Amino acid sequence: MSAPRGQFSSNIGFLMAAAGSAVGLGNIWGFPTKAASNGGAAFVVVYLLLAFLLAYPALMAELTIGRHARRNMVQALREISIGPISRFFGSLAGFGGILVASLILSFYAIVAGWMVAHLAEPFASLFGASGAVEWLTGNSTARNLTFTAIFSGLTMLIIAAGVEKGIERWSTLLMPSLIILLLLLIAYVLTQPGAVTGLEVYLMPDFSHLSPKLLIAAMGQAFFSLSLGVGTMLIYGSYLSQQESLPRLGALVTLIDVGIAFTAGLLILPAMYVAQEAGTQIFSESGELIAGPGLILQVLPALFDTMGTAGLFVAIAFFALMVIASLTSSISMLEVPVAFTIENLGVPRRLATPLVGLIIFAISSTIIVNFDTLFGLVVSISTEYGQPLLGVALCVFAGWIWRRDQLLAELKKGHENIEQTLFWKIWPWYVRIVCPLLILTAFAQSVM
Numbered sequence: 390m391s392a393p394r395g396q397f398s399s400n401i402g403f404l405m406a407a408a409g410s411a412v413g414l415g416n417i418w419g420f421p422t423k424a425a426s427n428g429g430a431a432f433v434v435v436y437l438l439l440a441f442l443l444a445y446p447a448l449m450a451e452l453t454i455g456r457h458a459r460r461n462m463v464q465a466l467r468e469i470s471i472g473p474i475s476r477f478f479g480s481l482a483g484f485g486g487i488l489v490a491s492l493i494l495s496f497y498a499i500v501a502g503w504m505v506a507h508l509a510e511p512f513a514s515l516f517g518a519s520g521a522v523e524w525l526t527g528n529s530t531a532r533n534l535t536f537t538a539i540f541s542g543l544t545m546l547i548i549a550a551g552v553e554k555g556i557e558r559w560s561t562l563l564m565p566s567l568i569i570l571l572l573l574l575i576a577y578v579l580t581q582p583g584a585v586t587g588l589e590v591y592l593m594p595d596f597s598h599l600s601p602k603l604l605i606a607a608m609g610q611a612f613f614s615l616s617l618g619v620g621t622m623l624i625y626g627s628y629l630s631q632q633e634s635l636p637r638l639g640a641l642v643t644l645i646d647v648g649i650a651f652t653a654g655l656l657i658l659p660a661m662y663v664a665q666e667a668g669t670q671i672f673s674e675s676g677e678l679i680a681g682p683g684l685i686l687q688v689l690p691a692l693f694d695t696m697g698t699a700g701l702f703v704a705i706a707f708f709a710l711m712v713i714a715s716l717t718s719s720i721s722m723l724e725v726p727v728a729f730t731i732e733n734l735g736v737p738r739r740l741a742t743p744l745v746g747l748i749i750f751a752i753s754s755t756i757i758v759n760f761d762t763l764f765g766l767v768v769s770i771s772t773e774y775g776q777p778l779l780g781v782a783l784c785v786f787a788g789w790i791w792r793r794d795q796l797l798a799e800l801k802k803g804h805e806n807i808e809q810t811l812f813w814k815i816w817p818w819y820v821r822i823v824c825p826l827l828i829l830t831a832f833a834q835s836v837m
């Protein structure tokens with residue numbers, strides 16, 4: 390007998406959890422830096438369009454399938470299949486989702502571990518422990534293993550507590566804190582010299598950057614940012630009550646995700662130019678704005694250093710923001726393989742969580758030890774290949790394989806008059822034809 394499934398206790402609980410999954414390092418780090426290196430507001434406009442025209446429909450496919458099947462991705466896709474062939478592909482995509490979610494978590498936990506180490510650093514400084522400061526900010530294997538382990542442990546603790554007491558409770562607590570920290574940091578940074586130049590770079594559109602490359606960058610960013618393709622939104626949808634309107638909740642999640650990404654740009658870009666004003670180099674040798682780990686781990690810490698004692702508190706606020714954003718995302722990734730282990734293998738949650746968590750930690754450790762060869766490879770396989778291809782599979786399942794009357798019946802729950810809405814007039818054919826074609830075209834472009 391399988392254990393009873395968890396469920397979000399409220400609309401808000403689901404919203405915080407799903408927005409928590411969506412809002413992560415991708416929003417606070419990825420989005421602003423991609424915008425800065427791809428024509429500022431030109432990228433922002435394209436991103437907004439893609440988020441609503443492409444990512445939102447795909448998100449709806451995941452949420453609707455999940456709530457209907459009330460199962461993990463493997464079982465859910467099998468359940469809406471119509472014969473042995475589609476059932477086979479359903480299992481394949483489902484296992485693909487579990488694998489890719491686990492791979493994303495394996496590199497995400499490493500980056501989040503860096504954030505935890507940098508959060509600990511100002512505390513070590515306050516106590517004058519200079520040896521500890523050096524260790525925490527150095528990039529040693531021991532430091533990386535330790536902090537990836539700490540971050541993975543936190544993720545496991547929340548997931549082991551279950552849907553309502555773990556995912557929902559922590560997301561509801563952490564998401565508002567994230568927003569408050571973000572706004573406080575923006576208010577502070579905008580008062581510093583140089584901030585306005587950063588705002589200009591971020592908000593002045595340079596449409597000469599419009600190109601297939603920009604489109605692909607924006608699409609990849611939208612997919613990663615909304616946590617699509619790997620079954621996180623599907624599994625969260627499966628814990629959602631039937632009284633809620635899915636199109637409305639999905640739109641809210643998209644709005645929050647896009648809103649926070651945009652707001653994060655108001656922090657990161659001005660902060661970079663404030664750092665430049667304070668004497669830190671923000672352009673690489675080739676003249677490009679520093680966007681990779683150097684930005685978060687060198688440029689911004691250098692800026693905090695110039696701020697004296699206030700800088701310690703700004704650093705704490707900033708890295709706390711990064712850790713919170715990472716944690717509400719990492720729990721959603723871990724829930725994907727854990728839900729499968731609970732439902733398909735009959736393992737209780739409290740055992741399934743450390744079991745799966747440790748396997749993923751072993752992958753993270755392998756990446757840390759072979760960082761130069763593996764890190765970029767795992768990021769690319771999971772986010773550039775895995776996520777878009779699985780996104781196509783989910784759209785195909787929602788648009789072609791699942792029976793239309795069942796799909797409509799599911800959407801009607803919590804939204805009686807859905808048939809009269811613009812959503813129902815557009816979305817079914819959109820997810821059937823436009824989404825897969827757009828994703829595949831962009832994918833082919835990027836692979837070639």
Ligand code: PFF
Pocket residue numbers: 410411412413414415416490493613614615616617619621718719721722
């Ligand atoms: N959406 C997260 C971010 O923007 O950082 C990343 C992510 C979470 C990707 C969950 C995939 C996933 F399943």
